[in-house]
Amino acid sequence: MKRKRVNYVLAVGGLLWLAGCQTKPVQEPQVAFRLSDAMMQRIQVAAAETQPLRSELTLVGKITADESRFIKVFPLVGGDVEGVNVELGDYVRKGQTLASIRSGEVADLERQRIQAQSELLVAEKNLRVAQDLVEAKLSSQREVVAAQKEVEKAQAEANRIQEVSRIYGIGKSSMYTVKAPIDGYVIEKNVNRGTQLRSDNADNLFTIGQISEVWVLANVNESDIGQVRTGMDASIQTLSYPNEAFRGKVDKLYTVLDPGTRAMTVRVRLPNKDLKLKPEMHATVTLRYEDGGSLTTVPASAVIFERSKHYVMVFRSRSEIETREVEVLKSLGDVAYIRQGIKPGEQVIAKNQLMVFNALNN
Numbered sequence: 628m629k630r631k632r633v634n635y636v637l638a639v640g641g642l643l644w645l646a647g648c649q650t651k652p653v654q655e656p657q658v659a660f661r662l663s664d665a666m667m668q669r670i671q672v673a674a675a676e677t678q679p680l681r682s683e684l685t686l687v688g689k690i691t692a693d694e695s696r697f698i699k700v701f702p703l704v705g706g707d708v709e710g711v712n713v714e715l716g717d718y719v720r721k722g723q724t725l726a727s728i729r730s731g732e733v734a735d736l737e738r739q740r741i742q743a744q745s746e747l748l749v750a751e752k753n754l755r756v757a758q759d760l761v762e763a764k765l766s767s768q769r770e771v772v773a774a775q776k777e778v779e780k781a782q783a784e785a786n787r788i789q790e791v792s793r794i795y796g797i798g799k800s801s802m803y804t805v806k807a808p809i810d811g812y813v814i815e816k817n818v819n820r821g822t823q824l825r826s827d828n829a830d831n832l833f834t835i836g837q838i839s840e841v842w843v844l845a846n847v848n849e850s851d852i853g854q855v856r857t858g859m860d861a862s863i864q865t866l867s868y869p870n871e872a873f874r875g876k877v878d879k880l881y882t883v884l885d886p887g888t889r890a891m892t893v894r895v896r897l898p899n900k901d902l903k904l905k906p907e908m909h910a911t912v913t914l915r916y917e918d919g920g921s922l923t924t925v926p927a928s929a930v931i932f933e934r935s936k937h938y939v940m941v942f943r944s945r946s947e948i949e950t951r952e953v954e955v956l957k958s959l960g961d962v963a964y965i966r967q968g969i970k971p972g973e974q975v976i977a978k979n980q981l982m983v984f985n986a987l988n989n
Contacts, residue, residue: 660946660948660986660987661945661946662945662946662948662983666979666982666983667945669978669979669982670976670978670979670980670983671976671977671978671979672942672974672975672976672977673925673926673929673974673975673977674971674972674973674974674975675923675924675925675965675969675970675971675972675973675974675975676923676924676971676972677921677922677923677924677971678921678922678924678962678964679917679920679921680917680918680919680920680921680922680964681915681916681917681918681959682854682915682916682918682959683913683914683915683916683959683960684847684851684854684855684913684914684915684916685911685912685913686845686846686847686893686911686912686913686914687845687846687909687910687911687912688843688844688845688846688895688909688910688911688912689843689844689845689907689908689909689910690841690842690843690865690897690904690905690906690907690908690909690910691841691842691843691844691906691907692814692834692836692837692838692841692842692906693836693837693838693840693841693842693896694842696811696836696837696838696840697811697814697834697835697836697837698808698809698811698834698835698836699815699831699833699834700725700805700807700808700831700832700833700834700835701828701829701830701831701832702728702803702805702824702828702832703803704728704730704732704803704824704826705730705731705732705824705825705826705827705828706728706729706730706731706732706803706823706824707728707729707730707821707822707823707824708726708727708728708818708819708820708821708822708823708824709727709728709729709802709820710726710727710820711725711726711816711818711819711820712724712725712726712727713725713726713813713816713833714813714816715813715814715815715816716812716813716814717812717813718810718811718812718813719807719810719811719812719813719835720807720810721807721808721809721810722806722807723806723807724804724805724806725805725806725807725813725832725833726804726805726818726832726833727802727803727804727805728802728803728804728805728824729802729803730802730803732803732826736788736791739788740785740788740789743781743784743785743787743788744785746781746784746785747778747781747782747784747785749781750774750777750778750780750781750782751778751781753774753777753778754771754774754775754777754778756774757770757771757773757774758771758774805832805833807833807835808835809835809837810837811835811836811837811838812835812836812837812838813833813834813835814834814835814836814838814906815831815833815834816832816833817830817831817832817833818832818833836906838899838902838904838905838906839898839899839900839902840896840897840898840899841897841899841904841906842894842895842896842897843861843863843875843894843895843897843910843912844892844893844894844895845892845893845895845910845912846885846888846890846891846892846893847890847891847892847893848889848890849884849889849890849891852891854914854916855877855880855891855893855914855916856877856880856916857877857878857879857880858876858877858878859876859877859914859915859916860874860875860876860914860915861874861875861876861877861895861897861912861913861914862874862912862913862915863875863895863897863910863911863912863913864910864911864913865904865908865909865910865911866908866909867903867908868903871903873897873904874897875895875896875897875898876895876896877893877894877895877914878894878895878896879893879894880893880894881893881894893912895912915959915960922956922964922965922966923964923965923969923970923971924962924963924964924965925939925962925963925965925969925975925977926961926962926963926975926977927958927959927960927961927962927963928961928977928978928980929963929975929976929977929980930953930955930958930963931980931981931984933984936952937952937953937954937955938950938951938952938953938984939951939953939968939969939975939976939980940975940976940980940983940984940987941969941973941974941975942974942975942976943974948976948983948987950984950987950988951968951969952968953965953966953967953968953969954966954967954968
């Protein structure tokens with residue numbers, strides 16, 4: 628019995644010795660988060676600032692040519708169109724031939740011109756004869772006066788026909804040439820070769836417009852009319868250039884409402900230096916206006932939406948970055964209005980902030 632107790636003591640002692648010989652795990656010190664040089668180059672920091680509180684209206688409109696910069700070209704005579712020299716969208720110079728019309732009216736005008744010249748020559752000859760007879764005392768001065776009046780009448784008719792020919796731009800043939808009245812683009816074309824034109828035709832053949840500056844006409848709902856005024860900055864986007872914003876200003880409010888839509892038309896004047904904007908293009912017009920008051924703002928790109936909450940990454944140094952919840956009132960373009968959670972002057976990460984957020988919070 629004594630021997631068994633000794634063995635038990637030795638066994639327990641051996642176990643305690645083995646337990647004491649095992650190496651205890653070493654806890655590594657926790658390393659604080661710090662942005663690397665590579666990440667510092669990839670992020671962008673912006674300061675929160677106070678800005679006037681603004682809202683925006685989004686309107687639907689279309690591009691049109693400036694009415695003061697385009698001219699409708701009408702035919703001055705009837706006839707058969709023998710040639711059309713331009714197509715829709717072509718650029719033309721002032722005086723360039725647009726179309727040629729063979730016209731009976733032009734032929735008749737040439738006949739009248741020849742007849743008027745003949746009658747003028749006859750009247751001048753009669754005047755000289757009357758003057759000779761007066762000098763020879765074979766006629767009275769009354770005959771000279773009458774002959775002088777006939778000369779004046781014939782000269783007036785010849786001048787009239789010459790002026791009409793000049794206005795029509797015709798020569799000694801039956802062809803009438805339609806010419807461009809100004810430099811510009813053919814933005815409307817309503818004629819083709821072989822078209823027969825009546826002399827009482829009231830439709831224009833072409834519209835020539837200068838589109839280095841264009842208009843955007845857009846409709847404003849009756850409930851929003853009070854927010855719109857002349858001089859407002861406008862941002863315009865089109866389907867053709869979805870990633871490009873064109874800048875202009877509201878320069879006219881049409882005070883008459885459309886009875887069908889109950890909307891008022893506004894006009895935005897827009898420079899079109901590169902001629903990207905074409906008449907009849909659809910356009911989305913954004914107008915911004917001040918609501919009154921001011922609020923702290925940060926770049927809209929700085930705001931992170933996670934689990935129904937908004938956050939920003941407040942930057943103090945590369946090793947001191949805070950994830951802070953904020954209350955966003957609204958975002959307008961590239962600006963986010965913050966109701967609470969950030970103060971003016973504090974720095975936030977506005978680019979690649981999601982990488983920093985994930986590194987700190989995952």
